[in-house]
Amino acid sequence: MANIHTPIPNLKLNDGNSIPMIGYGTGTAWYKSGDESKVDQACIDATKMSIGMGFYHQDGAEVYKTETELGTAIKQASVPREKLFVTTKVISNISDIPAALKTSLKKLQLDYVDLYLIHSPFFSDKKEEHQAKWKQMEELQGQGLAKSIGVSNYLPEHLDWILDGCTVTPAINQIEFHPYLQHVDLLKYHKEKGIATQAYGPLSAVTKGAGGPADDILNKLAKKYAVNPAEISLRWCIDQDIVPITTSSKEQRLSDYLRAMTFKLNPAEIKQINEAGSKKHLRGFWTHKFDENDKR
Numbered sequence: 001m002a003n004i005h006t007p008i009p010n011l012k013l014n015d016g017n018s019i020p021m022i023g024y025g026t027g028t029a030w031y032k033s034g035d036e037s038k039v040d041q042a043c044i045d046a047t048k049m050s051i052g053m054g055f056y057h058q059d060g061a062e063v064y065k066t067e068t069e070l071g072t073a074i075k076q077a078s079v080p081r082e083k084l085f086v087t088t089k090v091i092s093n094i095s096d097i098p099a100a101l102k103t104s105l106k107k108l109q110l111d112y113v114d115l116y117l118i119h120s121p122f123f124s125d126k127k128e129e130h131q132a133k134w135k136q137m138e139e140l141q142g143q144g145l146a147k148s149i150g151v152s153n154y155l156p157e158h159l160d161w162i163l164d165g166c167t168v169t170p171a172i173n174q175i176e177f178h179p180y181l182q183h184v185d186l187l188k189y190h191k192e193k194g195i196a197t198q199a200y201g202p203l204s205a206v207t208k209g210a211g212g213p214a215d216d217i218l219n220k221l222a223k224k225y226a227v228n229p230a231e232i233s234l235r236w237c238i239d240q241d242i243v244p245i246t247t248s249s250k251e252q253r254l255s256d257y258l259r260a261m262t263f264k265l266n267p268a269e270i271k272q273i274n275e276a277g278s279k280k281h282l283r284g285f286w287t288h289k290f291d292e293n294d295k296r
């Protein structure tokens with residue numbers, strides 16, 4: 001069983017900070033559609049378990065309404081703060097980013113987050129507003145409240161707005177990324193500008209896209225490396241320097257995910273997954289915001 005002793009590599013960001021190359025998400029499986037003040041003990045327990053197993057990189061967001069649970073799990077896990085990498089994101093309270101971060105920090109019971117992200121670009125279609133919001137993000141980083149700052153769900157046109165005149169280039173863009181959503185042009189853009197990529201929904205080809213054209217190659221490689229197709233999907237991200245964010249409430253599944261740290265795909269295998277995956281398009285998140293004809 002892979003466990004806390006399974007070393008997790010780091011990726012160096014453009015600001016000199018380092019991020020562990022797999023994250024545990026407190027969104028999809030855990031977000032509350034209702035009352036935020038109703039504490040979800042199952043979320044605390046699963047998140048604490050993930051930290052205990054070595055998932056020191058934790059991904060939250062104000063919109064998930066689970067920052068209190070994440071903060072409690074962190075506290076109860078008793079791992080030194082400097083060993084953790086904690087992300088949260090702003091979107092509901094984008095009108096006042098400094099206040100939003102302070103509220104998040106209170107819920108998280110932290111003095112700073114390792115990464116603060118603007119959760120999506122869809123709050124405005126005006127370049128000037130994006131630039132003004134990014135300036136506030138830079139100020140929060142300057143105050144030490146966020147060690148790294150970045151964005152999520154941005155496309156090249158949104159990043160262009162920010163990069164025009166920014167002082168700090170976003171460290172990360174967190175996007176939906178899996179064999180059926182490969183974002184080839186966006187990844188090229190990230191590489192040119194020194195922006196790291198985080199992948200949410202990395203298991204989508206195995207979960208939502210099961211039965212698709214990548215099944216055969218994912219199954220074949222799973223057999224070769226004696227893991228599950230999920231771990232091939234995670235490794236496919238890592239071997240492209242992309243940081244996957246996954247989740248589960250099950251110890252066995254989390255342990256299985258960590259096996260992605262125990263082997264490497266070769267370039268030919270990555271290419272085979274890319275080729276098979278490019279035969280299908282699947283977007284699972286923010287579908288109401290992205291143009292349905294946009295296959296990027």
Ligand SMILES: NC(=O)C1=CN([C@@H]2O[C@H](COP(=O)(O)OP(=O)(O)OC[C@H]3O[C@@H](n4cnc5c(N)ncnc54)[C@H](O)[C@@H]3O)[C@@H](O)[C@H]2O)C=CC1
Pocket residue numbers: 024025026027028029059060119152153174175199200201202203204206207230245246247248249253285
């Ligand atoms: N920035 C953004 O807009 C977004 C960020 N996120 C972040 O990413 C995190 C992970 O996102 P997910 O889509 O949940 O990631 P994921 O694609 O890794 O899926 C994880 C889910 O797959 C299930 N699973 C694993 N193996 C399976 C199998 N063999 N068969 C069936 N189901 C299986 C797990 O139980 C879990 O519920 C979220 O919790 C959140 O923190 C997620 C969506 C949007």
Ligand SMILES: O=CCc1c[nH]c2ccccc12
Pocket residue numbers: 027028031061063064285286
């Ligand atoms: O971050 C993931 C997708 C997302 C966007 N808004 C919400 C609200 C609640 C849960 C997930 C999400």
